[in-house]
Amino acid sequence: MQPLVLGLGNDLIADDAVGVLAAREVKQRLGRRAHVVESSLSGLALLDLMVGYHQAVIIDAMYNGRHPPGSIVRLTPADLSKVVAPTPHFAGLPELFSLAKHLELDYPEETVIFAMEVEDPLTIGGSLSLTVRQALPALVNQVTGQIASWENEYERSLSP
Amino acid sequence: MSEHIVIDPITRLEGHGKIDILLDDQGNVDHAYFQVPELRGFEKFAEGRPAEDMPQITPRICGVCPTAHHMASTKALDDLYQVEPPVAARKVRELVNSTFYVEDHALHFYFLGGPDFVMGPTAPKAERNILGVLGKVGLETGKEVIGLRKELRDLMTMTAGKVIHPVFGLPGGISKPLTDEIQQKFIAGAEHAVKFGEFSLNLFNDIVLKNQEYVDTIISDTYTNRTYYMGLVDDRNHVNFYDGLLRVVDPDGKEFSKFPARDYIEHVGEHVEPWSYIKFPFLKSVGWNGFTEGTESGIYCVAPLARLNAAEGMATPKAQEAYELFYSTLGGKPVHHTLANHWARLIELLYAAERMMELAADPDIISPDIRTIPTAVPQEGIGVVEAPRGTLFHHYQTDERGVITKANLIVATQNNAARIAMSVDKAARGVIKDGKVDDGILNLVEVAFRAYDPCHGCATHALPGQMPLIVRVYDQEHNLLQEVRRGG
Structure with a gap:
């Protein structure tokens, strides 16, 4: 089965587009080796998108000022802090995974998240900032590298 | 004291919802401010684009209420082409x-x-x-x-x-x-x-x-909070989400005004505060009287409670029954x-x-x-619908080819911004006493704004997948006493 590559973000809003742009590039490079999906939704609205896959890569923008813009962080759902407070509008990814488990949805056994720290996720119609644009190829490489690593693991599992 | 404290609006660029609570020397609340991140540059982005593209573009800008934006935008085009x-x-x-x-x-x-x-x-x-x-x-x-x-x-x-x-x-x-x-x-x-x-x-x-x-x-x-309420109503003054006239009732529940979307500029003004880039809409004929309640203050409210208050009933039988129970239980109209x-x-x-x-x-x-x-030459179009989170205005001006020269949106959460600010301030005053602040108490402050289902469609899908919220508590010298982050 193909892994899912889920690019999150909004291609109309400056650096917020980075996940979506990376996903498009991944699609160019990998063709049918992955199922690439773009979405500008978040939280619970993403619930349906990951159903039915064994493996998933999520690409997203991150905006918390803890890393220099352009930095890429690799995370698993377990790394994301457990969110227990209700949120104004959106549930976080940790809640999404917990909910999927409770509802017994057919969810990926392995999920890897690549997040890039961005400079400007708020300007409508803005283009990518220079640092983010320069870091985009590295983000794409990390995603394709992850897919290749899963493919290698699978092939090894088949060999006697 | 609060008058000496300036909160730099640049903080909105953090992409966080932010509540700043200022305490007095007794540890009680002097004032609480609520700020949300706001997308920039919409007007500039829209200029030069064909108005016909707006029903496709505006839902993509805000992924939270895409259908409402599509409807308001399409209705603005009906008006633009007079069709x-x-x-x-x-x-x-x-x-x-x-x-x-x-x-x-x-x-x-x-x-x-x-x-x-x-x-x-x-x-x-x-x-x-x-x-x-x-x-x-x-x-x-x-x-x-x-x-x-x-x-x-x-x-x-x-x-x-x-x-x-x-x-x-x-x-x-x-x-x-x-x-x-x-x-x-x-x-x-x-x-x-x-x-x-x-x-x-x-x-x-x-x-x-x-x-x-x-x-x-x-x-x-x-x-x-005793404020005015606004919502779309049909010809029998029943709640309608898609069409009708905008009806405003005063804090005593009496009809204050009723007007078509086209006249909104005559009725709705926008007030600017130094601590927020969000413009606070208010009723022009009452006037802006600060963040105050009552008939003398032009602050109004939209969204579910406001729609029920601004109407005289529901157009369907089961909802009407529920409407009657709502008001009989909560002591009559309007419910504040x-x-x-x-x-x-x-x-x-x-x-x-x-x-x-x-x-x-x-x-x-x-x-x-x-x-x-459509056959008419376009010039100006205004569309309004009730989004789930409240009244949504789309207003476009174009040249004779239908290319946008000016665009303005007033979204639901913006219509509610002044009342949300007051609600957060009042809740903070109500639950924080003698400097005692903990997570449970801060949640009681957050409860006040969550009831509005405020829409922060921007910057929210950045990891960890929720809008980070920062609550900061300061003493009277503006020294930071406590900071709580959700997400972020």
Whole structure:
């Protein structure tokens, strides 16, 4: 089965587009080796998108000022802090995974998240900032590298 | 003291919702400010684009209310080209809008506002989440919410294109007629939605209204603001989400004004504060009188509670019954209790479901006559709908080719911004005493703004997938005493 590559973000809003742009590039490079999906939704609205896959890569923008813009962080759902407070509008990814488990949805056994720290996720119609644009190829490489690593693991599992 | 404290508006660029609470020397609240991140540059982005592209572009900017933006934008184009859509087109638009309401209100009640109400505002932190709600209402109800939303979103996709990228609204109509087959699916979906609406109101009755502690919280002064209310009404002054006149009632519930969307500029002004880039809309004929309540203050409120207050009833029978119970329980009209928004939201969910049924079963709706071709030279168009989170205005000015020269949107959360600011301030004053601030107390402040279901569609899908919220508490010298981050 193909892994899912889920690019999150909004291609109309400056650096917020980075996940979506990376996903498009991944699609160019990998063709049918992955199922690439773009979405500008978040939280619970993403619930349906990951159903039915064994493996998933999520690409997203991150905006918390803890890393220099352009930095890429690799995370698993377990790394994301457990969110227990209700949120104004959106549930976080940790809640999404917990909910999927409770509802017994057919969810990926392995999920890897690549997040890039961005400079400007708020300007409508803005283009990518220079640092983010320069870091985009590295983000794409990390995603394709992850897919290749899963493919290698699978092939090894088949060999006697 | 508060007058010496300047909060630099640059902080909005952090992309965080932010509540700053300033304490006096007794440790009580001097003032609390609530700020949200705001997308920049919309007007500039829109200029030079064909107005006809706006129904596709605006839903993509805000992924939270895509259907509402599509509807408001399409109606602005009807007005721009001075064209009246045929009956079937108008009804299909309203059908899709009603379907969107059911799924959106269901999501908010169960999964987003639910933790405050199903679990209770003072529930332990570890239980105030979706999983806590599921533990209380049952896993089957959770599956039902997800199943219903999927069914309704599939119906919207069949009719209008992808839910997040609707493409069916055109100036003067819609792009394709409803088929018999899809009509039957809508009827089945509406039956399902009506049952779900009734079930949800029963559940609210059992879990919330039978719990005196919750009811006392709803009606407490801490969560009460006496303001004006605005909402769309039909020709019988019943709530309508898609069309009609804007009706405003005063804090005593009397009709204050009633006007078509085209006249909104005569009625709605926008006030600027040094600490926020959000402009605070107010009623021009009353005037801006600071963040104050009562008939002398032009601050008004939109969204479910406001819509019920601004109307004289619901247009469908089951929702009307629920409407009457709402007011008889809460002491008559208008209801000023912010937390009553959650109950009002469920009454609206039932109305939307019943309206879906009426429209789906209407023989007009499958008529192939779905478009009136515009011929007028465009100049200016204004469209208004009720988004789930409140009144939504789209206003475009164009050259004679229909290319935008100026655009303005007033979104629901902006209409509510002044009252949300007051609610947060009042809740903070009500629950923070003698410098005692902990997570449970801060949650009681957050409860006040969550009831509005504020839309921060921007910057929210950045990891960790929720809008980070920072609450900071300062002493009278503006020294930071405490900082709590959610997400972020």
